[in-house]
Amino acid sequence: MTYEVLMQSLTSIFTVQNLLYMIIAIVLGIMAGALPGFTATMAVALMIPFTFTMSPVSGLITIGALYCATIFGGSFSAILLNTPGTPSSIGTTFDGYPMAKKGRGMEAIYTATIGSGVGGILGTFGLILFAVPLAKAALKFGPPEFFWVAIFGLTIISSISEGSLLKGITAGVLGILVSMIGNAPVGGDMRFDFGLVSLQGGVEIVSVLIGFFCIPEIFRMAMNPSSKYTDENVVSLEKGSLKRAFHHVFGHPLATLRASIIGLFVGILPGAGGNIANLIAYNEAKRASKHPETFGTGEPQGVVATETSNNAVVEGAMVPLLALGIPGSPPAAIIYGALLLQGLSPGPQLFVRNASLVYAFMLSFFVANILMVIIGFFAGKGMYKTVIKVPVRVLIPSILFLTILGSYAIRNNAMDVIIMFLSGIIGYILKDLGFNTGAFVLGLILGPIAERGFVQGFLMGNMVSVKMPWIIFFTRPLSIVLIVLSIISGAWPIFRAAMKKRKDRSAIAEALAFSTSGSGTDVDGSQKKTINSDYIGAAIVFGISALFYLQIGKWSKYAIMAPRSILILLIALGVALLVKGRIKPEKVIPSFASINRSLVFLVVVGLLWVFLMEKVGFVVTSMAAYTAILIAYYPGKGARRVIESLLIAGVIVFGMYLLFEKLLNVTLPLGILI
C-alpha cells in the first residue's frame, strides 16, 4: 500500500457525511443486535437498499459499521436477559448473565464493550496486514478439515459439562440429531419433517437459542414475579465498573490477543462464523485460566473471550471476501451482492482496480470500532438502567413478547415461535435433569457442518481411492493437526479432573463418565422425594430415538449415512445412562415439586399465545396475553391494575407492530383478526 493510496483512503473516510452514516448505523446495529432473533444478516440485508443511494465508499463503510455493531449489540441481551442477541454471543451468557445477577451487570456490559472494540481493532490489523496470505491459507480447508473443525468444536462439550460428561455428550448428540431435520446436505432428501411443511426448512438455531437460554429465565422470574432482578445491592457495585472493565480487557493482554486471533481465524474460514468462534474462545480462555472453576459463575474473562473473538470474526469474514471474492459469512454474502450491484467485483482484481476503495473500507473498521465503543458505553448504560428499573412482573411479559417477535422475525415462520417456546420448556426440564443445554446447542450448530464435511469428504475421497474413500480423513496434514487438537481439547478437562483427584484411586473412571454434579442433590434431599435423573434421561433418549427412527424413509445413500450413525450412537448413550443410573445414580429433586400456580399460568398463556398467533392474529393474541400476564402479576387489586396493564401492553405491542411491520418490513402474521 503506497502512501498516496493510504492518504486517499483516509480522506475518503473522514467526511462529516460518512461519520454520520457510521454513527446511525452503529446505533441501529446495537439495537438490532440486542433484539433477540434479529441477526446481523437481517440487519445488513435491511440496510442494503439505503446504501444504493450512497457512493460506494459510504455504502461499504456504513454496512461495515452496522455489521460490527450488530454483533456487539448481541452481548447486551446475553448479559441482561441471558439471551444471546445473535448466535455470536452464546458464550457471553455463561458468565455475563451471572455477573448481572450478582449486580455486576454494568461491569459486564462495559467489559463486553471494550472487549468488542479491542477485538475489532486487532481483527482490522489482521485484515489489513495479512488479508491475502490468510485467505490463501483458508483455502487449504476442504470438506475433511471442516469435518474435523466441527469435531474440534464438539470437544468443547467435555469442558462445559465437567459435571456429567455422559449427559453432556448425550445432549450434544441430541442436538446433532435435531439439526438433521430438513433438507439433507447431500442428496437433498427431506428428513425428519414429521409430515409438516413448516419443518422442511429445519430447526432454526436462533429460535432454539432463545428458547433454551431465555425462556427458563422467564420461568424462574415467573415463580416469584415480585422478586428483584439482581440478587445483590446494585448501587455499591456500580462504582468503578468502568475501571474494572478496562482492567479485565487490558490486564490480561495475552488472553485478549488469543481470543482475537481465534475470532479472526474462524471468521476467515468460509462457513464458520461468530457462533463457533465465541465458544472456542471461551473454551480456550477457560483452559488457559489458573482458576477455571470460576468460569460459568460470573468470570469477566469469559465475557472478554467471547466478545473479543466475535468482533474479530467480522474482520475475518472480510478477508476471503476482499482477497478472493468468497463471502465467509452470511452477512459477508450480502455485502458481496451489494458490491456486485455497485459494479465492483470482489476479489484480487478489486485491490488493483479499486485500491483506495478497498483500503478505505478496511481502514474504516478502525473508526467504526472506536465509535462503537463510545456509543456502546451510553447505549449499554441506558439499557442496563432500563432493565433493572423495570419491575420483574413487567419484565416477564415484555421479554416473552420480544422472544416471540424475534423468533418469528428470523424467518417469518410461525413454526419457529412454537419451537422456541417448546424448546424453552424442554430446556428447563433438561437442565433440571443435569443435561447441559449448551452442549445441545453446540450439537445443533456443529451438526450440519460435521455432516456436510463428512459426506462431502467421503465423496471427495474418490480422488484418493475409489475403494477406500474414507481414508482421506486421516491422510491430509491439516486433518491430522485438527485430530490432534481435538484429542487434546477433549481429553484436557478429564485429565485435569483426574489430576485434581490424584489421591482418589477411581479418579479417572470418575472423571470419564460417572462423576455427578453437586447441583440439586442431597442438599435438602432428605425432605423432598428425589428421582433418578439417569433413568429419566435414558427414557427421554429412547423416546426421541424411536420418534426419529420411525421417520426414516427411503432416503438416498448419502442422506441416511449420518442420521443412522447418530441414532446408533444415541441408543448406545441411552444404554450407558441406564448402566450409570444403576451403578451411580444422580438423584435430583424433580422440578415440578417447586412449580407454583404463577408459573403454570405463564406456561399456559405462553402456549396459547404461540399456538394461536398465526391463526388469530399477532396483534390480538399479543395484546391479550401481554395484558393477562400483567394483570395476573399486578400487586393489589382495583381498576388501576387493568387500566395500567392495558396501557403498557397497548403501547409496547403497537409500538413493536409499527416498528416491525412498517419500518423493518417484517410481515407479521395477522390471522383472521389482526
Place this chain on the structure above:
Amino acid sequence: MKMVKRVAMVLIAVLVLAGSAFAQFPQKPLSYVIPFNPGGESDIFARAQQPLLEKILGQKVVVSYKIGGGGAVGWAELVRTKPDGYTFMGYNLPHIILQPLSLANAGYKTNEIVPVYTFMSTPNILAVSANSPFKTLDDFVKFAKANPGAVTVGGSASASANEIGTVLFNKLAGIKTTYIPFTGSGDAIPALLGGHVSALMTYTTMGNQYEGQIRVLAVASEKRVSSLPNVPTFRELGYDLVEGAYRGAAVPPNTPEGVKKVLADAFDKINKDPEFAKKMEANGFKLEFYGPKESEKLVEEKIKVYTPLVSELGK
C-alpha cells in the same frame, strides 16, 4: 333504441370501471419474496429489479426472504398465500419441477407455482481452477475415462441444474464422475480454488466473478454467452448439452389475469432497460423474456426433460 343505448352505456361503464380496477393494481406496497439466502443469484437479481419495480408500479416493493428446504418452504407457503398479486415470489427451474417429483412431501405441486415472468437464466459451465492440468474439455474427458469415479465435480445443491448437468454430461461423454453438492454456488468456489474438487459444474455468473482464478472449459448454452466470449459451448465441442437454471417470479394459483399482466409487463420493461440489461449481463446473467404463457410452456417442456432423470440423481 333507448333501451339499447342505456345497456350499452352501462356496459361501457362496467368495462371502464373493471379496466381501471386492474389498471389501479397495485394500490399498496408489494412483497417480493426470495425463497433463498440473501446474496445468491436470485437475491442479487431481485435487488437490482427492486428500485425499477417501484418506479414502474408506483408502490413500495419490499424484498424479503423465506428460506429453507432449497426453496421448498417458500413455495409451499406461496401456494397458500392470498392470490391478489401483492405477494409474489422468485421461482426457479429445475427446482420447482424436481422437488415435487423427488420429495414425498414438498408442500406444493409444480402447477401450483404460477409463473408471471421468467426474466433470466444462468447456463451451466464446467470450470476448473486456473492451475488445473485440464486445459480443455478434451483433457478432462480423457482423464475421467481413464480414472472412473476419481474425478470429482462440485456444484450447487442436490437435484439442481448443476447436478442434472453433471449427470447428462456423464452420459453424453460416456464417463463416470463423482458429483459433490455444496450449499450454494458461492460455497463451491473455495473447494475448487483450494483443490478439493477436480472441477465445478456451476453457473455463468461464477465464470465472470472469478475470472483469472478459474478456467471455464465449456458453457452449456445454445450459443456462446456474451460475458464469456472465448468459452466454447458444449455443442461446439460435440456434446449436446444445453442446461442451466431459469429464474422468474410466480404468484399463487387463481391470481387474476389482469394482475399477472401488470407484473409481467413491469418485469418485461425492466429487462428491456438498457442500463439494467448491461449491468446484469456483465455479471453473467442471461436475460430471458418469457411472459406468463411462455413461462408455463417452458415449465411443461422442462418437465418432460427432467422426469426420466430423477431416478439417476443422488447416485
